[in-house]
Amino acid sequence: MADLGRMLLVLGVALMVIGGIVILLGRPGLPLGRLPGDVVYRGKNTTFYFPLASCILISVVLSVVLFLIGRLKR
Numbered sequence: 813m814a815d816l817g818r819m820l821l822v823l824g825v826a827l828m829v830i831g832g833i834v835i836l837l838g839r840p841g842l843p844l845g846r847l848p849g850d851v852v853y854r855g856k857n858t859t860f861y862f863p864l865a866s867c868i869l870i871s872v873v874l875s876v877v878l879f880l881i882g883r884l885k886r
Contacts, residue, residue, distance in 0.1 A: 834870075844870075 837844055849865030 844866045845863050847865040851862040853860040
């Protein structure tokens with residue numbers, strides 16, 4: 813049970829760090845959510861928003877970071 817607690821604690825801290833990074837990048841630097849390729853449809857009474865390009869960019873960056881961390885641990 814102690815291992816589960818440690819894993820949840822580490823996961824929570826990692827989510828907080830990732831959230832802080834996303835907030836900092838969204839302000840002055842990288843316009844996450846407003847990149848070309850993000851789908852926004854504004855209808856009469858509805859708005860549909862899907863950040864496709866932002867999701868792809870975040871996925872690529874996280875893949876490279878996790879790959880580098882894996883290579884460094886060897």
